[in-house]
Amino acid sequence: MQHIVSILMENESGALSRVAGLFSARGYNIESLTVAPTDDSSLSRMTLVTSGTDDIVEQILKQLNKLVDVIKLVDLTESPHIEREMMLIKVEAVGESRAEVKRLVDIFRGNIIDVTDTTYTVELTGPGERLDAFLQSLSSISIHEVVRSGAMGISRGEKVLGL
Amino acid sequence: MELTGAEILVQCLKEEGVEYLFGYPGGAVLHIYDALYKQEDVKHILVRHEQAATHAADGYARSTGKPGAVLVTSGPGATNAVTGIATAYMDSIPMVVITGQVPTSLIGNDAFQECDSIGITRPIVKHNFLVKDISDLAETIKKAFYVATTGRPGPVVVDVPKDVTGATAKYSYPKEIKMRSYNPVTKGHIGQIKKAVELILSAKKPMIYSGGGVILGEGSGQLIEFAQSLGYPVTNTLMGLGAYPATDKQFVGMLGMHGTYEANMGMHHCDVLIAIGARFDDRVTGNLEKFCPDAKIVHVDVDPASIAKTVKVDVPIVGEVAVVLDALIKQIGLSESKVDTSALEIWWQQIDVWRAQDCLKFDTESDKIKPQAAIKKVYELTKGDAYVTSDVGQHQMWAAQYYPFDKPRRWINSGGLGTMGFGLPAAMGVQLAHPGHSVVCITGESSIQMCIQELATCLQYGLPIKILNLNNGFMGMVRQWQEFFYDKRYSQSVMSVLPDFVALVESYGHVGIRVEKPEDLDAALDAAFNQHKDRLVFLDVITDPDENVYPMVPAGAGLNEMVLV
Secondary structure, eight states: EEEEEEEEEEEETEEEEEEHHHHHHHHHHOSEEEEEEOOSEEEEEEEEEOOOOHHHHHHHHHEEEEEETTTEEEEEGGOEEEEEEEEEEEEETHHHHHHHHHHHHHHTTTTEEEOOSSEEEEEEEOOHHHHHHHHHHTTTTTTTEEOOOOOOOETTTTTTOOO | EEEEEEHHHHHHHHHHHHEEEEEEEOGGHHHHHHHHOOOSSEEEESSSSHHHHHHHHHHHHHHHHOEEEEEEETTTTHHHHHHHHHHHHHHTEEEEEEEEEOOGGGGGGTTTTTTOOHHGGGGSSSEEEEEOOOHHHHHHHHHHHHHHSSSSEEEEEEEEHHHHHHHHHOOOOOOOOOOOOOOOOSOHHHHHHHHHHHHHOSSSSSEEEOOOHHHTTTOOHEEEHHHHHHOOOEEEGGGGGGGGTSSSSSEEEEOOOOOOOOOHHHHHOOOEEEEEEEOOHHHHHSSGGGTTTOOOOEESSOOOTTSSSSSOOOOOEEHHHHHHHHHHHHHHHHSOOOHHHHHHHHHHHHHHHHTTTTTTTOOOOSSOOOOHHHHHHHHHOOOOOOTEEEOHHHHHHHHHSOOOOOOOOOEEOSSOOTTTTOOOHHHHHHHHHSTSSSSSEEEETTGGGSSSSGHHHHHHTTTEEEEEEEOOSOOOHHHHHHHHHHHOOOTTOOOOOOOOHHHHHTTTSSSEEEEGGGHHHHOOOOOIIIIISOOOEEEEEBTTTTOOOOOOTTTTOOOOOOOOO
């Protein structure tokens, strides 16, 4: 099963490589990983999407917690949460497909953020599944480039991952 | 007061009570060596290879409980230290390793003797730090010692660029350190402790399985009290030997691949397993599917990640071993349940039947020297009170089997990483920490050659280590596996070219004695331990090359499927 792990850690150089190194050294899966400083510049917030059996995920959480730079973490998938991912996608937009892409972008509530005579660049934000669905809907369109941010997540309600 | 970074560093080591700094100079650490030259509190021990510096600091740490300290230069100095850092990491040994680094302006430029020491050591340290600014230096050293020695201990690397040691800054050493991201648990959860006690007291066939964590956590006294108040059998892992007195009747020997029959059978048939400061290593459990099939398991460990890593447990308790054992002892006193003494008596009768197998018996009539006999003689001669270091292989297992340790911190070996070359340099650290005490390095002709250059260090510092070289002309453990599992194809395990060890050690200024016959062993040992008490003596003992380590749990088998002889 897929798990979204949100990690609050010291914003130190090398902190990211400690997490990445842990996953490769112990043979865990990383599906995506995003990281950036928070409003407190001494802290980084990382969202990591991984998968594995319950035993493996339990070990992943413990091993992450053991890293000296990690302050707190939460497995968001254990309780209600919001997941968002951003995708930038450059597609061919000529002839009939130009209108078709526009329609699809509207249906998926994306934005066309750059236009040339032959291409559209589309921005789409949402849960990973919605981005997947959008990509599938473009099956007859020629895709030039796809950039995905990887998932970010936050708990629903008043629950906070903070100091 | 303004000090240079190098002076600050040395001052910090003094503040941390570092007696010995094991190291080797080089370009990136010249400022630090200059600062060391100008003081006498921190004594520098010049090794002959950086790997030995880390092993010596490791031996010092294992035998004292205090953190080891190492100083090496950048690039090859750091990479040579890697094996010793990994060795310490696998066995959770507190150690602070200071690596020099090229000046900050050159980092990343492929400068002379530059390597990414932080990147290279990351997977084999508890934590590491790169000090980019002299104003962070003192606090970083404080943090390094704090992290290395608390919680589950481990090595910490501090990488210090040359310009940081050359700069000057105001110095003050922090008295205390708090890290918001690092707060090791000490006390166990009281609810879990109550649950554990009820389970422990419900046992009809209990087994206490304790590991290196009891030694690292200074919990030996508590373990003895706990076990003796219950009357339960105790087995120790390779790393835990000495935590419970081996000569006590409740001790059933080491467990695992080369453990005793009674320990492994006891593990397999127990109904309640009490694991304390042990991590269910693969050499201990054998085939996990067949491990302790009928047991409910209590697991005490300071590291939450050690719990349920390979074996599911029923009552996990996270906390320091000594603190948790104290709480368990107290709770046993408070509980209304009592030990089931009649069931326990039947259990002991069963254990005694297994014991009667006498699984460690060996041929005492042979005209060749049996390695087991040599170790037993060392045990007798040192009255079981020596510090014993070992390398890795057959001799290591024999030492663990035939030298019963009654005290913690006496048995010093590389259990986790299994590092050949560990024994001699580790013995240096032990001997420095315990002058006047017997320190024996039990080794083999293959392992000893991996750090044999340290014989020079031993002479320089007058370390009267006794080296028992069990020389069977083979990488014995490799040969044993090839005999059993590769149809005696002894691929590259034959040490067909060996130095004249006696001449070699004499050229280093020590005493060398070659022993070829069983009847000459006593005189040689007497020479080593009595006549040449104050000198390093190297006993090159030619042993029976066909001897194997028994009993043995073959790979993939359960603990109840031992091969006895």
